[in-house]
Amino acid sequence: MRLTVIGCGYVGLVTGACLAAAGHEVYCTDIDEKRIEQLKAGKVPIYEEHLDKVLKHAVAEKKISYTADAGEAIRVGEVIFICVGTPPKDTGEADLSAIDHVARQIAQEARTPKLVVEKSTVPALTGVQLQKALAAYSQRGSVKFEVASNPEFLREGTAVEDFFHPDRIVVGVENEKSAEVMRQIYAPILERKFHCPVHGGQCPSGTRGELLVTTINSAELIKHASNSFLALKISYANVISDLCERIGADVEEVTHAMGLDPRIGTQFLKAGLGFGGFCFPKDIQAFIHLASSVGVDFDMLKAAERVNKQRIDRFFEKIRKALWVIKGKKVAVLGLAFKANTDDIRFAPALDVIRRLLEEGAEVHASDPQAISRTKPLLPAVTYHEDPYAALKGADAALVCTEWKAFRNIDWSKAGQTMSRRLVIDGRNLYSPKKMHEWGFEYYSFGRL
Ligand SMILES: NC(=O)c1ccc[n+]([C@@H]2O[C@H](COP(=O)([O-])OP(=O)(O)OC[C@H]3O[C@@H](n4cnc5c(N)ncnc54)[C@H](O)[C@@H]3O)[C@@H](O)[C@H]2O)c1
Secondary structure, three states: OEEEEEEOHHHHHHHHHHHHHHOOEEEEEEOHHHHHHHHHHHOOOOOOHHHHHHHHHHHHHEEEEEEEOHHHHHOOOOEEEEOOOOOOOOOOOOOOHHHHHHHHHHHHOOOOOOOEEOOOOOOOHHHHHHHHHHHHHHOOOOOOOOEEOOOOOOOOOOHHHHHOOEEEEEEEOOOOHHHHHHHHHHHHOOOOOOOOOOOOOOOOOOOOOEEEOHHHHHHHHHHHHHHHHHHHHHHHHHHHHHHHHHHOOOOOHEEEEEEEOOOOOOOOOOOOOOOOOOOHHHHHHHHHHHHHOOOOOHHHOOOOOOOOOOOOHHHHHHHHHHOOOOOEEEEEEEEOOOOOOOOOOOHHHHHHHHHHHHHHHEEEEEEOOOOHHHHHOOOOOOOOEEEEHHHHHHOEEEEEEOHHHHHHHHHHHHHHHOOOOEEEEEOOOOOOHHHHHHOOOEEEEEOOO
16 A cells, blocks of 8 residues: 655654564655655664664565655555654644644645654544644535544654554544544554564464554544553552661562552552653643643643652752762763663753753763764753763762663673772662672662662
């Protein structure tokens, strides 16, 4: 099938690359012409494991192409995936101006019927507005548009793996014809008819994902409801962690035992600096806004958001208690990305931590395996090091902000010899307190004895 992808960011590129690997012809476009030029030159503008291989293969097989001419991309595709950003406004409401812009382009450029698929995360009822906008902007009343919602559940860091091995694919549609088109698009993924770069073509057998057909409103709600629930879980674990500190219990013992109950599950119960990234913080805000706009009280989400914001304060209490005066101290920050295995720094807790350290007059040295080049323009006052050991040299304290494997594997007995003071404040609970103490470190983490 001929597919158009509008928006070549994390979601658009992974969607385009994986659907091309599944045998479709994919035409990608983006408003950022520089990005399209990069892609044409074979450069992948984001870091996501396996994505470069999948894109390279798709280009070689002539299954994917890039153009800055949105009209050309729109006219050629039978199905159009909208993958543009939906950032939060100051009010928390999702900013849908990019979706509106794309709707106008589709309506004006299409010459043949299109199925227009929302892959961007949007609040419920956006599909209704999109259908209206396509009709209103169309200068050719004869072109027919159908709308569908196909929320994306990939996780940055394992996005290609997630797209190729989904636990569920949700398609919200208006009619059976659109449902059938979406089934055809995803059939090669569900039947594993693609070369899997993650498992070298030998994906483990086991449960395969399911394609669920719903209404458009339900599909939109499923995405926000899922992300908000996971955010709630993280904030819950963080409050338990604060309780553990007050009463002398260990959060990892508590959450591990809780998670063994299959009704609860072990994932997303990790205490620490809290959630960041382009999804949870904005999706929880948009969901709160949506609920309030239709008169539903969703105060529990407001509490989860408040708990998450306070994690930085809690981290700073630990820093201040350990370092006493922050001004003039050399501080090594390990991790900039909002989580491991990505270069994404949007709403990353590390950046808030660094801003506060700089405000208080600390000398900040930072290291991250992938996110330095994205962070540099935003925080030029920081000294950056590819090598974490170089960041730690002469430091009065090390602050761990991202759970990269490279940081998990740091040889602290070696690093400690070059630090000015053996002090680690761990925002991700990466190390064993016992081991760190044996190596002569003052070590503080979240909710542990
Ligand atoms: N990043 C994730 O992990 C993830 C996961 C699931 C869903 N989502 C959702 O998917 C959407 C995209 O997220 P992302 O992380 O890929 O964002 P992104 O910022 O990486 O990518 C968005 C892309 O859209 C382009 N764009 C913006 N306006 C445009 C326009 N009018 N025409 C053409 N291109 C335009 C931008 O230049 C950019 O390349 C968001 O709604 C997000 O909530 C993201």
